[in-house]
Amino acid sequence: MATTAVKTTMQKYRLVRGVVPSARWYEPVGFLFLGYFAIFLVIVLPILFSFMLSVYDVRNSNIRMVLNKIGINIFALPFAFPDLFKGLDNYMKLLTDKDFIGTFIRSVIWTGVNVFFHVSIGIWLATLLNRKLPGKSLFYVLLILPWAIPQYIAATTWKGMFNSQFGIIPAIFEKIGVNDTIRYVWGMQDVSWLSNPYLNFVACILVNIWLGFPFMMMIALGGLQTISSDYYEAADIDGATAWQKFNYITLPLLMPIMVPAIILGTVWTFNMVNIIYIFADAGRVSEETHILVTKMYVDGLQYFRYSYASAIGVFIFIILTLFAVLYMKATVKED
Amino acid sequence: MAAKPKKKLIDRSFFFDKRDSWGTLVYVYLSLIIMSIISAYPIWYIFLSSVTPGDKIMPDPFMLFPPDATFSNYVEAFRTKPIGLWMLNSLIVSLVSTLVAVICSLLAGYGLSRYRFPLRWPLMILLLVTQMFPAPMILLPLYILMGKLGLMNHLMALTVPYVATSIPFTTWLVKGFFDTIPRSLEESAYIDGAGFLTTFFKVVLPLVQPAIAVSAIFTFLGFWSEYIVARVIIMSEKFYTLPLGLMLFRGEHNTKWGQYSAVALVTTIPVLIIFIALSKQIVGNLTLGSLKD
Numbered sequence: 246m247a248t249t250a251v252k253t254t255m256q257k258y259r260l261v262r263g264v265v266p267s268a269r270w271y272e273p274v275g276f277l278f279l280g281y282f283a284i285f286l287v288i289v290l291p292i293l294f295s296f297m298l299s300v301y302d303v304r305n306s307n308i309r310m311v312l313n314k315i316g317i318n319i320f321a322l323p324f325a326f327p328d329l330f331k332g333l334d335n336y337m338k339l340l341t342d343k344d345f346i347g348t349f350i351r352s353v354i355w356t357g358v359n360v361f362f363h364v365s366i367g368i369w370l371a372t373l374l375n376r377k378l379p380g381k382s383l384f385y386v387l388l389i390l391p392w393a394i395p396q397y398i399a400a401t402t403w404k405g406m407f408n409s410q411f412g413i414i415p416a417i418f419e420k421i422g423v424n425d426t427i428r429y430v431w432g433m434q435d436v437s438w439l440s441n442p443y444l445n446f447v448a449c450i451l452v453n454i455w456l457g458f459p460f461m462m463m464i465a466l467g468g469l470q471t472i473s474s475d476y477y478e479a480a481d482i483d484g485a486t487a488w489q490k491f492n493y494i495t496l497p498l499l500m501p502i503m504v505p506a507i508i509l510g511t512v513w514t515f516n517m518v519n520i521i522y523i524f525a526d527a528g529r530v531s532e533e534t535h536i537l538v539t540k541m542y543v544d545g546l547q548y549f550r551y552s553y554a555s556a557i558g559v560f561i562f563i564i565l566t567l568f569a570v571l572y573m574k575a576t577v578k579e580d
Numbered sequence: 581m582a583a584k585p586k587k588k589l590i591d592r593s594f595f596f597d598k599r600d601s602w603g604t605l606v607y608v609y610l611s612l613i614i615m616s617i618i619s620a621y622p623i624w625y626i627f628l629s630s631v632t633p634g635d636k637i638m639p640d641p642f643m644l645f646p647p648d649a650t651f652s653n654y655v656e657a658f659r660t661k662p663i664g665l666w667m668l669n670s671l672i673v674s675l676v677s678t679l680v681a682v683i684c685s686l687l688a689g690y691g692l693s694r695y696r697f698p699l700r701w702p703l704m705i706l707l708l709v710t711q712m713f714p715a716p717m718i719l720l721p722l723y724i725l726m727g728k729l730g731l732m733n734h735l736m737a738l739t740v741p742y743v744a745t746s747i748p749f750t751t752w753l754v755k756g757f758f759d760t761i762p763r764s765l766e767e768s769a770y771i772d773g774a775g776f777l778t779t780f781f782k783v784v785l786p787l788v789q790p791a792i793a794v795s796a797i798f799t800f801l802g803f804w805s806e807y808i809v810a811r812v813i814i815m816s817e818k819f820y821t822l823p824l825g826l827m828l829f830r831g832e833h834n835t836k837w838g839q840y841s842a843v844a845l846v847t848t849i850p851v852l853i854i855f856i857a858l859s860k861q862i863v864g865n866l867t868l869g870s871l872k873d
Contacts, residue, residue: 272776276691280684280747281703287744288710291721298721312728319721370615373608377597386856387616390623393855395805397823398844401830402622405629405837413625455618481599509711516714518808542716546812551720558717565712 294319298555302331305549335556344532352536355450356515362454363510364503367461372495374462375469392459400523403452407438414438414448439524442533449524449534453517461506468502469495504576508569515565518542537561623848629841630654653838654846657829663843665818666825669735673821674803677742681799682792684747689754690780694763704755707748715808718745723812735819738810742803750795757791758784797858801851822847 301322303311307329315321323330339345370388374381391399406412415438418424424436433441438448476494485493516538525534535543537557545554596605631649657663692704722741731737761784769779785792807823814824826847829840 270697273691273695273697276687276695277703278687280688280751283684283744284706284710284747287722287740288713288718288748289706291718291725292710292713294721295717308724312724319725366615370612373612376600376608377595378608379595384612384616387620388612389855390619390852393801393852394623394848395807395823395851397805397807398626398826398848399622401840402626402844406622406625455622459619477599487604512711518715522808538714538716541714542808545716545720546723551724554720555717558714558720561714562712562717566709569708569712 295555295558297322298552299335299559300332301326301329301552302334303329303551304553305551308549308551331552335552336560338553339556339560344535347533348535348537348540351446351534352515352538355446355453355521355536356511358450359453359457359514360507360511363457363461363514364507366454366458367463368465368496368499368503370458370462371465371469372491374466388462389459391456392463396456396519397523399456400452400520403448403455404439404524407448409437409439412438442525445525446521446534449521452524453514453520456520457510457514461503461510464502464506465499468499471502472498500576504573508572511568511572512565515561623852626841626845626848629837630845632838653842657839657842660839661825661828661843662817663822663825663846666820666822667846669819670804670821670823673735673738673742674800676736677739677746677803678796678800680739681743681746681750682796684743685750685754685795686785686788686792688747688751690758690784692751693755693758694766704752707752710748715745719809719812726813732813733815733819735814737813738821741809741813742806746799746802750799753795753798754788754791757788761787793858797854801855804851805847 297320303322311322311326311329315325374385374388378384407414409415415424415436418436427433427436427444435441436444438444472495476498477490480490480494515536518539521534521536521539522542525539538561541554541557541561544550544557600608628646630653631651632646633648633650633652692700718741726732726737726740731740765783765787766779769783770776774782805823806821807827810821810824811827814820817825817828820828822843826840826843829836829843
């Protein structure tokens with residue numbers, strides 16, 4: 246008797262992995278509805294609209310007219326203004342823009358250099374912290390500070406610290422000879438980290454490395470704690486060097502945990518507006534500090550070239566999706 | 581056998597790993613000290629600037645503490661600008677958004693973790709795909725839409741993009757937590773006759789309290805320091821959040837560094853306290869969540 250009662254109750258509520266059969270259809274719908282409703286309304290719809298905008302020609306001069314006619318139903322655009330359809334013109338304009346190659350390469354350098362240093366500094370610090378050490382928690386708290394500070398405050402503060410007259414960084418660089426090296430190698434007279442576009446970009450990268458390594462450190466530290474010390478003891482008996490232990494034990498066991506973090510970090514860094522936007526004064530310093538996403542921000546929300554900015558956005562999305570898929574494939578194959 | 585070596589009461593392994601030689605320890609400490617200084621210096625710099633008198637002059641970078649330290653910047657900043665009001669605005673927006681976002685993510689995460697239904701995979705992939713889009717791409721149409729809906733320049737309008745943009749990441753995080761909780765717990769609750777709502781609220785939620793804490797902290801900190809979206813939606817000073825207000829001190833050519841730093845420090849300190857107090861919990865749980873699935 247008891248077993249049949251259990252069975253019927255279990256049949257009523259299907260839980261997971263086929264343990265118990267049959268749930269009411271409305272249960273998952275009820276759980277998912279709120280969250281996905283918000284996502285659809287505020288993320289998916291705007292993104293679809295952006296896709297649509299990118300093949301039309303909507304800009305500051307005609308946005309008011311367009312909006313007056315189609316009202317709130319933004320997806321009526323194709324029917325109301327068929328003559329604004331421009332096909333892939335915006336993309337062609339983007340790809341043939343004389344700054345495009347430069348901006349694209351800069352985005353790739355920006356992301357690559359940043360993520361490389363985030364991950365390597367993060368793992369390095371995590372291995373340092375992953376031992377018995379008096380004062381460990383103090384170091385830990387100090388080291389995650391960059392992550393806790395609001396980004397725009399960090400950016401502005403660093404901008405002050407890079408000020409060529411009063412800032413500490415140029416003063417230190419002057420003392421240890423970095424500025425002299427730059428003067429000598431590139432023949433610059435005035436080494437200014439805020440007004441020279443190239444140096445400005447380097448400064449942005451330095452700041453962003455500072456901002457991003459704590460996240461990777463935290464992830465890596467969590468990962469290191471899951472690695473059993475047996476491996477290291479066995480390696481000690483075999484007489485492995487510290488580098489061998491790191492290369493053949495730590496790194497392979499850490500990678501599965503780091504891969505999702507690396508993908509996420511890459512996407513976030515590629516889409517990072519704050520630092521360059523604030524450091525380069527919204528592109529007032531020079532076009533030559535922009536990466537794709539800051540260009541999109543400035544084009545869309547300051548110059549109101551809606552369609553053009555949307556095309557940049559779609560382009561970024563395609564690049565990032567390609568990267569994520571290829572990276573996942575590559576790392577999965579290695580396993 | 582020779583006589584046993586004399587055993588010290590407290591030897592080195594009381595403090596350190598036995599594996600580490602003195603050389604290693606010196607290297608470890610040196611590296612950690614240098615990196616900690618690099619990490620923490622900017623905050624010290626903000627503090628230095630905030631107590632340095634004068635409007636334009638920045639602190640002397642090689643001075644440990646200015647001899648004429650003063651709190652006049654704090655007084656002046658609070659006197660000239662409605663910092664208290666901005667702080668309240670930030671607090672309201674961040675709290676409301678966090679509350680809504682966490683509730684939505686908890687429900688969605690539970691649904692994704694516990695039920696098998698058609699479209700489950702596409703819906704989960706959707707969460708990841710939304711991360712691939714740059715924020716301005718959502719901002720643009722939202723800007724148009726909100727203008728059309730008359731939501732521009734309203735404090736509460738900020739919560740709409742905030743909540744929606746934070747849901748994907750938190751849902752993903754929370755789903756990982758739910759996956760770690762054994763189903764047998766819920767099954768026994770069902771067998772005892774509890775309905776699925778009772779089970780969710782009375783059995784499951786208490787177990788994922790750390791997940792709730794982590795996602796709440798994450799979203800709250802994100803909203804507290806959000807600048808890019810707020811800049812587009814809010815225009816009038818009475819609806820400013822702290823980040824927007826702070827940027828007022830950063831003039832085109834003459835930034836009032838003293839006052840700016842004072843407000844920046846006021847903005848940062850609550851965040852730092854929350855963060856440091858809960859850092860241990862964040863680390864453990866962040867990796868736990870991201871490891872699964």
